[in-house]
Amino acid sequence: MTPPVWLPVVLLLILLALPGRPAQAGVEVVIEGVSGELADQVRGHIGEPASADPAVVAAFRRRAPERAERGLQAVGYYDSQVQVRRERIDEEQVRLTVLVDPGEPVRLSRVHVLITGPAGTDPAFAGIEQRLGLAEGDVLHHGRYEAARRAIQNLALDRGYFDGRYVTRRVEVDPEAREAEVILHYHSGIRYRFGVVQFAEAPLAEEFLQRLVPFERGEPYTAEQVAAFNRQLLDSGYFSDVRVRPQRDGADEGEVPVDVDLSTRARHEITTGVGYTTDLGARIRLGWRRPWVNQWGHSLAVESEIAQRRQNLSGTYTVPLRDPLRTQLEYQLGVQAQDVADIDTEQITASVQHRHRLESGWQQVLSLRAQRERYRIDDDRRTTQLYIPGVSWSRVRSRGGLDPRWGDRQLLALEVADPDLASDIELRRVRAATRWVRTLGERHRFLVRGEVGALATDSFADVPPSLRFYAGGDQSVRGYKYQTLGPEEDGTVIGGRYLAVGSVEYGYQLTPNWRPAVFLDSGNAYADWDNLGSEAKTGAGFGIRWSSPVGPVRLDLASTVGEADDSWRLHFSMGSDL
Numbered sequence: 001m002t003p004p005v006w007l008p009v010v011l012l013l014i015l016l017a018l019p020g021r022p023a024q025a026g027v028e029v030v031i032e033g034v035s036g037e038l039a040d041q042v043r044g045h046i047g048e049p050a051s052a053d054p055a056v057v058a059a060f061r062r063r064a065p066e067r068a069e070r071g072l073q074a075v076g077y078y079d080s081q082v083q084v085r086r087e088r089i090d091e092e093q094v095r096l097t098v099l100v101d102p103g104e105p106v107r108l109s110r111v112h113v114l115i116t117g118p119a120g121t122d123p124a125f126a127g128i129e130q131r132l133g134l135a136e137g138d139v140l141h142h143g144r145y146e147a148a149r150r151a152i153q154n155l156a157l158d159r160g161y162f163d164g165r166y167v168t169r170r171v172e173v174d175p176e177a178r179e180a181e182v183i184l185h186y187h188s189g190i191r192y193r194f195g196v197v198q199f200a201e202a203p204l205a206e207e208f209l210q211r212l213v214p215f216e217r218g219e220p221y222t223a224e225q226v227a228a229f230n231r232q233l234l235d236s237g238y239f240s241d242v243r244v245r246p247q248r249d250g251a252d253e254g255e256v257p258v259d260v261d262l263s264t265r266a267r268h269e270i271t272t273g274v275g276y277t278t279d280l281g282a283r284i285r286l287g288w289r290r291p292w293v294n295q296w297g298h299s300l301a302v303e304s305e306i307a308q309r310r311q312n313l314s315g316t317y318t319v320p321l322r323d324p325l326r327t328q329l330e331y332q333l334g335v336q337a338q339d340v341a342d343i344d345t346e347q348i349t350a351s352v353q354h355r356h357r358l359e360s361g362w363q364q365v366l367s368l369r370a371q372r373e374r375y376r377i378d379d380d381r382r383t384t385q386l387y388i389p390g391v392s393w394s395r396v397r398s399r400g401g402l403d404p405r406w407g408d409r410q411l412l413a414l415e416v417a418d419p420d421l422a423s424d425i426e427l428r429r430v431r432a433a434t435r436w437v438r439t440l441g442e443r444h445r446f447l448v449r450g451e452v453g454a455l456a457t458d459s460f461a462d463v464p465p466s467l468r469f470y471a472g473g474d475q476s477v478r479g480y481k482y483q484t485l486g487p488e489e490d491g492t493v494i495g496g497r498y499l500a501v502g503s504v505e506y507g508y509q510l511t512p513n514w515r516p517a518v519f520l521d522s523g524n525a526y527a528d529w530d531n532l533g534s535e536a537k538t539g540a541g542f543g544i545r546w547s548s549p550v551g552p553v554r555l556d557l558a559s560t561v562g563e564a565d566d567s568w569r570l571h572f573s574m575g576s577d578l
Helices: 007-017 036-046 054-073 142-158 206-211 223-235
Strands: 026-032 081-088 093-101 107-116 165-174 179-187 193-199 239-246 255-264 269-277 281-290 299-307 310-320 327-340 343-357 363-377 380-399 406-417 427-440 444-457 498-508 514-526 537-548 551-561 568-574
Touching: 026 036, 036 054, 036 093, 054 081, 054 093, 142 165, 142 179, 142 223, 193 206, 223 239, 223 255, 269 568, 380 427, 444 514, 514 551
Parallel strands: 026 093, 107 179, 193 255
Antiparallel strands: 081 093, 165 179, 239 255, 269 281, 281 299, 299 310, 310 327, 327 343, 343 363, 363 380, 380 406, 406 427, 427 444, 444 498, 498 514, 514 537, 537 551, 551 568
């Protein structure tokens, strides 16, 4: 027989109506006489009674003084006095008050650190005594002593002294004199060197893989180089997973072999994306990449973008050179069409670039670009053919993921074109840009950016729009439309010879993912450098930042400042501030 549907409800109501169990008797432990770390030490060592049972409480009172004294000795107090007082608060609650008199602490009268063996002359160990957190006159702290002991041992392991050991390690305490001596004598043994690097099976040639190794066989071992090697392999774009494992157990004749486990990326990778910015409108992006075309690490990528005001298609073929992780040769082809205001452009480019990452972290690019651009400004239609040698230096530093809390980006680029190099016009162009993100405390985030540029030419009318300077838009002076600031001709913004824009933004981290912001932008593109101050345009406003899973999303409301009609404009954009 099926029970009625109301039966579970009736049973639940009966259970809820039953009288609750009486509150369980408890014990409150109060520590008096010490605070901070000393109170934490006492509480951590004595614990709490498991129940208010009289036998349990009595046992706690007997053991607590000895345990508390051991806890205080760990932080240098060897002359403490501890008593436990019991009082009943009510019928159910008992309070145990632990009265502590810590006495005078034991202080370090001597700290003797001795490093022998090859590590004794290793610069990494120079002055290590000052870095251990143990100094004469300090209160003895056994935790700091253990940390110092481990610090020496860990540094030795990081530097390849795998056979190192302590000849002497002890703390001698004289409680009556309130003095202690710390003696640490570490013998390093030999320093091991990097041995053979063995890669797991991969579709890349063994000779090419060996060129990815940033150290030579026989170099002194450091854990830092191992970690950097692992990180660089992941950043190379060839592998989805990497594990670099030094085989200390397999060391022979002072050399440590290194095994590298690899998982190569899929041979074909497809990327897609949709987005919207007020500068270019809605857009769709589609990309295809082959991380490795052949066993020598060549790669191929094709990117396309279709936006309301701009469409482009580009392909890049990359050839790694002798130092593949730092130096590559890139061959690029691209086509682009753009329609902004009264300016239409159609551009075809072909270039070769030599990319080299310097030891300082800067990236240097030497390039030669062929560019044919057909454009219309109002009713003036022109075509310009240029062959442009160039050089640029850039650096990006970032901490904090897709929406960094700290970072900066620097760029300096120089380009030239000359009729003697088969270009239609003579042109010299320089551009410098900087962005800084800094966060003060946990919530106060500042973004400062600036950009300047200049070009010199014998025929400005034949300079294609892609090489002229414009201002206005999401990443320039907000409050103005994209590329609507600059010198005008018959009411059409034709671009300038010079550029100077800057911005200051403050954001308050309201929640981990949301940040309101206020900002001030100023600048313009100019026909004459002397007009830099008088023709600058300013925009100011406020907005909201969302740290989405795919990167920051920005929504701003900005107004022009100082115009006859101070209008407001909405700006929407996505992507990192750097």
